[in-house]
Amino acid sequence: MLAHTAPIDLRSDTVTLPSPEMRRAIFEAEVGDDQYGEDPSVNRLQEQVAELLGKEAALFLPTGTMADQVALRLLTRPGDSVVVPWGSHVELHETGGAGANAGIQLIRAGDPERRGLFGVEDLDVAALARGHMLYPPTTLVWIENTHNRGGGLVFPQADAEAICASARDRGIASFCDGARLLNAAVASQRAAAQLAAPFDMLSLALSKGLGAPGGSMLAGTAEMIGAARRHRRMLGGAMRQAGILAAAGIYALAHNVERLAADHDHARAIAERLEASPAFRLDLATVQTNIVVFELAAEPGLPDAPAFVASCRDRGVLLNAFGPRVVRAVTHLDVDTDACRRAAELMVEVAEAGR
Ligand SMILES: Cc1ncc(COP(=O)(O)O)c(C=O)c1O
Numbered sequence: 389m390l391a392h393t394a395p396i397d398l399r400s401d402t403v404t405l406p407s408p409e410m411r412r413a414i415f416e417a418e419v420g421d422d423q424y425g426e427d428p429s430v431n432r433l434q435e436q437v438a439e440l441l442g443k444e445a446a447l448f449l450p451t452g453t454m455a456d457q458v459a460l461r462l463l464t465r466p467g468d469s470v471v472v473p474w475g476s477h478v479e480l481h482e483t484g485g486a487g488a489n490a491g492i493q494l495i496r497a498g499d500p501e502r503r504g505l506f507g508v509e510d511l512d513v514a515a516l517a518r519g520h521m522l523y524p525p526t527t528l529v530w531i532e533n534t535h536n537r538g539g540g541l542v543f544p545q546a547d548a549e550a551i552c553a554s555a556r557d558r559g560i561a562s563f564c565d566g567a568r569l570l571n572a573a574v575a576s577q578r579a580a581a582q583l584a585a586p587f588d589m590l591s592l593a594l595s596k597g598l599g600a601p602g603g604s605m606l607a608g609t610a611e612m613i614g615a616a617r618r619h620r621r622m623l624g625g626a627m628r629q630a631g632i633l634a635a636a637g638i639y640a641l642a643h644n645v646e647r648l649a650a651d652h653d654h655a656r657a658i659a660e661r662l663e664a665s666p667a668f669r670l671d672l673a674t675v676q677t678n679i680v681v682f683e684l685a686a687e688p689g690l691p692d693a694p695a696f697v698a699s700c701r702d703r704g705v706l707l708n709a710f711g712p713r714v715v716r717a718v719t720h721l722d723v724d725t726d727a728c729r730r731a732a733e734l735m736v737e738v739a740e741a742g743r
Contacts, residue, residue: 461622569584572677
């Protein structure tokens, strides 16, 4: 038991609270009516993100889910098909929005063993031909970088480039769900613009590892972003003095990017501690950023994921069960080295108690 301390919350990097300095930036934000294009903070953030990602323009949206939904509506037509990775957020965590909002079908590329990665050969298999009226034509290919359910894997740049080039040759648009793109950039020591370059359009979240209380971005050509603005409004996501939130995003980009490396080190340390215990199944090669997805060994006496998560919660460590024996832990700016060390010890203690 972690007595008399606040719980160590490893459920997600979305649980971070704005720091006093970020709150000051919010307090002092210059604002205006963004529907008239008059919010200076939103405008500044949009310009900064366009530059960071090497795209002509960017758009501020309330959530990553809305960014994904706007992208689907913009880059497809009802009846089309979209090639997505195994375990994608857009398929599993957006309450069926892809079908309801965009009227498209999702086709999976890759398999669970590849944990959300796939190559150009998988696109070739999955993409359906245009021109034959039997098929829902594939008009969009989608990747997730880093891949959440896959355990925070960085999408290999060479694969991203080959997939997008092949897609372009066939008139298929490309999109990157880059909710955690800056984790990928820090982990792979590549500029965010380099990771973004192959894609027609991409998203970036401010409310995950970057620690802002809300907000996600879309980036692409000026024409696409103009059209995205209309879809954002249609989905009810056009705000007014949104600079209150944008100021937190500007603060986050200035102060919370390089420190993502610390979150990655913490995830690694947790993973190494778990991997050393026979109660867990974990491939250290999959721990590349701030997410640790691990399995509880299927041995008599060992808890399943819901029981393990419940015991950890009772003893002060919060986690999410991802399957009958699969659990996810996510590090972020509100958990330091010592908290991660204590959380890992407690996880081992709880899992091994039944052996
Ligand atoms: C990969 C990925 N994409 C999109 C989202 C959606 O973001 P939001 O919670 O802001 O809607 C998430 C949220 O965790 C995510 O992990």
